[in-house]
Amino acid sequence: MDSITHTPPSPMIGGTITFHVTVRNQGAANAGSFVVRLQGAGPLQDSSVGSLFAGATVTRTFALPLSTSPETFTATADVFNHVAETHEANN
Structure with missing residues (x-):
């Protein structure tokens, strides 16, 4: 992961939180297709990446509902x- 950000800054219980997950290929070779996953207390969400050039980044956006308990x-x-x-191990 290169970065993970979310909006809104102070999400409300029962609302939706949107995550922006940026993945960086730190290797010297291009990466083939892979899946980025975001998981909380609710259903997990997957987003496919077709390929990622060496040194490049890709950002995937996920919107998840917030439960009434800490997550x-x-x-x-x-x-x-x-x-x-x-x-x-660094995925």
């Missing part, structure tokens, strides 16, 4: 491990 959101790049990497 932790997790973003994962290459969730299905389709891209061969030297460091699989």
